[in-house]
Amino acid sequence: MVAHPTRPRRKVTRSSRARVAFAMHHGLRERLLDDELLHRLRAVADVEPGEALHEFSTPEAVACLGRAEILVTSWGCPPLTADVLALAPRLRAVVHAAGSVKHHITPACWERGLSVSSAASANAIPVAEYTVAMIVLANKRVFPLAAEYRSAGTSTNLSARYPHLGNYRKRIGIVGASAIGRRVLTLLRAYAFELVVSDPYLAASEAGELGADLVDLDELVATSDVVSLHAPALPETRHLIDARRLSLMRPGTTLINTARGDLVDTAALTAAVQGGQLYAVLDVTAPEPLPLGSPLRDHPHVLLTPHVAGSLGTELLRMGELAVSEVERLVVGVPAHHAVLPHMLGRTA
Template sequence: MSAPRPRVGIVVTAAGRRRYFFPEHVARLERSADVVWLELEGPDRVFGPPPQDPALAARVAEFARDLDAIVVSYGCPRITDDIMAAAPRLRLIGDTHGDRFAARVDVDAAHRRGIVVSDTTNGSSDPVAEWALALALIGLRNAGALFRRLVAGELLWPDRTVFLEDPGYLHGELTGKTVGLIALGNVGRRLLELLRPFHVRVLACDPGAPDVLANAYDIDLTSLDNVLERSDVVISLVPLTQATAGMIGAEQIARLRPGSVFVNVSRGAVVDTEALVERLRQGDIIACLDVVEPEPLSIDSPLRTMPNVFLSPHIAGVTDAAEPRFFEYMVDDVERVLAGVRPRYRLVPREPSSS
């Protein structure tokens, strides 16, 4: 007698299902499991913490009762220990849009129960890494300032000797430079791949990165101060948490070497905006920012008019090609777990003492 087919449940708003859960990936999952849906009301994207709704949580607990895996996304309440207790067959909890912060899943409770947790927010990592590289190149060529002058109708080089003093001339090539990365998550590791043809030296600050990454990627793991002081380009990739909010403050910004480029594609609140503005007023660094604090950027912000600032409106990870990947990667991980293989995008308890 053959074993019963696994049962996989998906909890998401109806709008989110239409936007992110592409039929071809659902069909692939259906080849290895019975797939059931709990569609909720709400938009395709929901910002902020998951809803605290006891009635909704009870609906999810009932829905999960006979599931082997549950995939959650926008609109779903937090998957608590009580919900897990109601689902004795549960082997995997997957979040397609959790930003790897476990807001929708009690990872500690899942760990205690032997339930694997996976988060595939890294579906947007590739375009973020690409835009980080692009911003580094834009900054090194001083392209933001040159663009401003061109569209303003200026004749840029009435005297060609002026060109010899332009930062884009003096520091314009990425090849052979030292690049500092702040964090080595999915975006950082993809960026390391993109940087290889430029033969750069990479300094990386990530206290959670295992030493084996240094050999695997031929990089040097070091302190934040070293990254800031010794890099020609510094790229912030760190997620926003209580520990990282404001971590790049006035003291850190002062350590950036003259002539360097600072790129931020992480979160604006990681950086002290006022301190960055003050350093930029000195005119000796260039900033290329996809994120700022606050967002949207105020109309009177000096960042809008500074010649040594290039801005983009928080679009690094927002591409049409990225949207199918969130669930595509989740299907990969569901298939792995159902086959007895460790998932690639696993979340583990943050505290080492968690049992």
């Protein structure tokens, strides 16, 4: 049975130095933690030597789990099932150096009373930055113009062909007041945009504090110059942007999806783009990747990127730094600053 959301999390005490192990894709730990971050971690905890765990069945993995009090996870961590937790009797906390914990945190973790935290707020930063960049470039029609300029060598009569080109006074619709959606709104306040947001869990007063007007989703898609998706993938959000809502969008609207591919009906979007009505910036798709024959791959109204909006390269260090900060708190008995609780999972990615 899943623990009640208000059930106290177990705290890691400092009666002895905490033992920290890692579970993630091979080679990822070295990209999350540079020498400085690893030094900070070793100053407060004993760090398991060797490679990070990417499966839990080997004798070495079983021995490592048996010693671990804090498990730092990231992409590639296998599910922490009841059988796995039975191998880790000292485990009290899972610190996820990435975004969603849904792939590896199971009901057994809540039953155990584990403290769980996530670096989703750190991963939100590059996604929001990517989104803002795409909004600005989309309103300038950079993508079709760049393709035309590359092939033709010139681009003339822009004012006649794109009379509404530009960012001044454009209406930007944010779907989902998630950590990323909120950060996008915060960044967009520096521009001369009209901002609207749609989220069933958001109050009008909260939207106002974010600099946006709260509207229902149909109004948002029907009146925005750019519609940017930041909602979680849930059964009720599958095909949130379907053929009907795509038909509500005004000609020339740009749809940006950096959230989850299933939020959009790909077949309906393909038809709308091919009909010349819409533009799209897609960092995620359903399926992912799109088939090689998909018309969205080379359509001049579409920018397709390979899931690059989230943390990559140097941006991984930001998530590693957050994870180290969480461990520093936990080893002295202070609750995680970025805790994840069971009741939050129904509203997050």
